[in-house]
Amino acid sequence: MSIRDNILKIKENIDNTCLKTGRKNDVKIVAVTKYVSIDKILESLKYGIDDIGENKVQEFLKKVDHIQPKPNYHFIGHLQTNKVKYIYDKVDLIQSLDRIDLADELEKRANLADIRVNSLIQINISRESTKFGIKENEVFQFIEALQNHKHLYVQGLMTIGSNTEDKAKIRSDFRKMYNLSERIKSKHYDRVSMDILSMGMTDDYMIAIEEGSNMVRIGTGIFGEREKMGG
Numbered sequence: 001m002s003i004r005d006n007i008l009k010i011k012e013n014i015d016n017t018c019l020k021t022g023r024k025n026d027v028k029i030v031a032v033t034k035y036v037s038i039d040k041i042l043e044s045l046k047y048g049i050d051d052i053g054e055n056k057v058q059e060f061l062k063k064v065d066h067i068q069p070k071p072n073y074h075f076i077g078h079l080q081t082n083k084v085k086y087i088y089d090k091v092d093l094i095q096s097l098d099r100i101d102l103a104d105e106l107e108k109r110a111n112l113a114d115i116r117v118n119s120l121i122q123i124n125i126s127r128e129s130t131k132f133g134i135k136e137n138e139v140f141q142f143i144e145a146l147q148n149h150k151h152l153y154v155q156g157l158m159t160i161g162s163n164t165e166d167k168a169k170i171r172s173d174f175r176k177m178y179n180l181s182e183r184i185k186s187k188h189y190d191r192v193s194m195d196i197l198s199m200g201m202t203d204d205y206m207i208a209i210e211e212g213s214n215m216v217r218i219g220t221g222i223f224g225e226r227e228k229m230g231g
C-alpha cells in the first residue's frame with residue numbers, strides 16, 4: 001500500500017474506534033519518521049499529516065531544514081542532556097521528559113532564550129527495565145520538583161506500550177496511564193495541563209485510543225518496515 005493509502009486506512013480505523021468507544025475524534029497522528037527519507041516525509045505531509053516525530057538528534061537536524069511547509073516537530077527518543085542545546089528551540093513538543101537533569105537543562109536553555117518549552121512526561125508504566133521513563137509512583141514527586149522550572153510546560157504524559165503479545169496487559173497499562181493523567185490533572189499544578197495522552201503505536205494504537213489516548217505515534221503503519229540506515 002502507498003503512504004497515502006496507509007494514512008487513509010489509519011484515519012478510518014481511528015474514526016471507527018472513536019465511534020465504537022463513543023468519544024469524539026480528537027486523536028492526533030504523529031508520523032514517526034526515524035529512518036524515513038525526506039521524500040517520503042514530504043509525501044506524508046501531502047496526505048494530511050501535520051506532526052512528525054523523530055527519536056535521534058542527529059537525524060532530526062539533518063532533515064529539519066528540508067521539510068517544508070514546516071510541520072509540528074515532536075522529539076520522542078531518549079534525549080541526552082548535552083544535546084538539548086541543538087533542538088530545544090526547534091521542536092514543538094519534547095515527549096520524552098524522563099529525568100530531572102533533563103528538565104534542569106531545558107529550563108536553563110529556555111530561560112536564556114526567553115522561550116517556553118513544551119513537554120510530556122514519559123512514564124515507564126510497564127516497569128520494563130529496558131525502558132526509559134518515570135515510574136508511576138514517582139511522578140508526583142517529579143512534578144513537584146519542576147515547580148521552579150518556569151519556562152518548562154508539561155502538557156501531558158507519554159508511554160511506550162509493553163513489548164508483549166498479551167493484549168490484556170497492554171490494555172491494562174494504557175488504562176493505568178489514563179487514570180494517572182486524571183489524578184495529576186486533579187492537582188492543578190502550575191504549568192501542568194494533562195491535555196495530551198500520547199500512547200499507541202502501529203501495533204497497539206486502537207487499544208490505546210479505546211483507553212483514552214489522544215495522540216498516537218505511528219511509523220511502520222505509515223511508511224512500512226524500517227530499514228536501518230545507521231547513524
Ligand SMILES: *Cc1c(COP(=O)(O)O)cnc(C)c1O
Nearest residue numbers: 032055076201202217218219220
Ligand atoms: C519508533 C517509535 C514509534 C513508532 O513505532 P511503530 O511501531 O513503527 O509505529 C513510536 N514511538 C516511539 C517512542 C518510537 O521510538
